[in-house]
Amino acid sequence: SAAVCHEQAMNQSIFELATGLVPATYINQAQQARGSREKMLKTLLSQRRMPEKGWDEATLRLVVHELAALDSNTFVDNAGVGEREGRVVCPLVAQRHFGLAHGIGRSGDIAEPQPKAAGSSLIYALTNALATDALKRAGCAGVSECTVLPLATGMGMTLTLLALKQLRPSARFVVWPRIDQKSCLKAISAAGLVPVPIENLREGDELRTNVPAIAAKLQELGSEALCVLSTTSCFAPRAVEKLLEVARLCEAHEVAHVANNAYGVQCEMCMKAIASASRHARLDAFVQSTDKNFLVPVGGSIVASADAKHGRQLTQALRGIYPGRASISPILDLFCTLLHLGAAGWVELLRRRRALLPQFGLRLSEVVQRHGERLLRTPNNSISMGVSLTLPPGGSRPPAALGASLFVRLVSGVRVVAPSTSPKKVGGLDFLSYGAHTDACSEAYFSVACALGIDEVDIDLFLKRVDKALG
Incomplete structure (x- = not known):
């Protein structure tokens, strides 16, 4: 031009x-x-996709500064007389944000460009494009809609449910195959909807989707069922949802389907299940965290769709329902990270995690067997691993003591679960053995994750410390 x-x-x-x-x-x-x-x-x-090779820091800084200079608050001799002019009083805060102070979106649409913030608007549009490319490279080639939100995963799910509610205002029930994570239930209740939990079925050590129970509940609720909220990534021994079967039920009953893919982007099994459900049946959207999947600070999520029939309508409703402007901070974090990694770096990060999983599982099994425990067999969960935790007869040491023992040894992320006959109220519902994903929990166990970014040093230190703690 x-x-x-x-x-x-x-x-x-x-x-x-x-x-x-x-x-x-x-x-x-x-x-x-x-x-x-x-x-x-x-x-x-x-x-509008990830560069093959990641950018160096000097290039990243130059580009962010250049784009920030397109926002009106950085203009030389700009006379700002409005109530919001992007003024930042603390120099450290201004430096931290590269001078990007206007945020993104407008009151009518989070993705709408801002007149005062051409640079911020451009960063947001590029970030949505980069995130789409990253999801495709992770295993879901059909992704067509992608919205990065400056909200963590739970609030991202709430906004998605609110958008669905806007499309079907008379529906109020969310059929929810049980996953014992409080944010899922809170996401439903925060949207003013009613969760309908479905107990999982045990198949060997694993907990799997109770497809017949979901079908019966959808039949019972009829037009009052807003959607099924399924789960991909989860704590063992729960497995990835039988996503395609659930998607076919949703298609048959003309009910929306949303997947909680919190940290599933890093898992090829999860992403292929999403791709298959979207291509062959119905999966309106899937929601994932930016921090767990892309190694950035907590604060962002991605709502995406690979469903050609239903994804566009939900995405438009989602973008339009966001009230006011939004923070650019989580978006800028993801923008810089994806450019820093490049396509080659992103694929290598996924490959390294995948390669460490069998090694971690084998070595963990060897350690716990020395203490009379066993690695639970969960072939349909390729992130989390569960280990039995036998209580000694007449012993006074509760299962939770293992978690405390490991924590003081500087081991984080271990989840200890024990059977309980005392109900725990979460989101207005009572659950037995909360944390186990089922009322029918018969033995204590602990779980750990082979998550993105883990390395051999983490695994070595953990195995040494859990060996001592179990002893």
């Missing part, structure tokens, strides 16, 4: 003037380096 040609001419003239102060050979070399970085940005804007 004429504007781009003018900018290039201006940049060229600046370099030409600089040769009057510094030898031309040095300036030409610097100009070439600058041109290489500008070409990387140009490629990003044209291709």
Whole structure:
């Protein structure tokens, strides 16, 4: 365009003037380096996907600063007389945010460009495109809709349910195959909806989806059923939902289907299940965390869809229901991380986790067997692993003591679960043995995860410490 040609001419003239102060050979070399970085940005804007090779930090900083300079609060001699002009009083805060102070979206749509914030709006649009590419490379090739939200996963699910409720205002029940994680229930109740829990079925050590019970409940609720909220990533011994079977039920009953894919992006099994359910039946949307899947600070989630029939309508409703403007901080974190990794780095991160899983499981099994325990067999969960926790006859040491013992040994992330006949109220519902994903829990166990970012050092330290704690 004429504007781009003018900018290039201006940049060229600046370099030409600089040769009057510094030898031309040095300036030409610097100009070439600058041109290489500008070409990387140009490629990003044209291709709208992750670069094959990750960007270096200098390029990342340059691009973010350049985009931030497109927001009105950074304009030279800008006269701001509105009530919100992107003013930041603390220099440290301004530096932390690269001067990006206007946020994203407008009161009518979180994805709508802001007149005062061209740079922030561009970062958001690019981040949605990069996230779509990352999800495709993780195993769900059909992803077509993607919205990154500055909300953690639970609130992301709540907003998704509110959008569904807007599309079907008379429906109020959410059929929910049980997953003992409080945020799921809270997401439902925060949307003003009623959860209908479905107990899981035990298949060997695993807990699997009770498909016949879901079918019966959908038949019973009829048009009052808003959706089924299924789960992919979860704590062992619960397994990945029988997603395709659930999706077929939803399609047959004309009921929406949302999957809680909290940390499932890192798992090929979860992503392929999502792709299959979306392609062959009905899966309106799947929701995932940015921190667990992309190693950024807590605060963001991604609502995506690979369902060509239902995804677009839900995405539009979701974007339109967000009230007011939104923070760009979690979006900027993901934007920088995906460019830092590049496609090659992202795929390698996924590969490393996948390669460590069987090694971790084998070594953990060897350690616990020395103490009379066993690794639970959960072939349909390729992130979390469960280990039996036998209580010694007449012993006074409760199962939870293992978790405390490991915590003081600087081991985090271990979940200890024990059978209980005392009901626990969560989200207005009573559950037995809460944490076990079933009322019929007969033995104590603990679970650990082979999650994205784990390395051999983590595994070595944990195995040494759990060996001592069990002893």
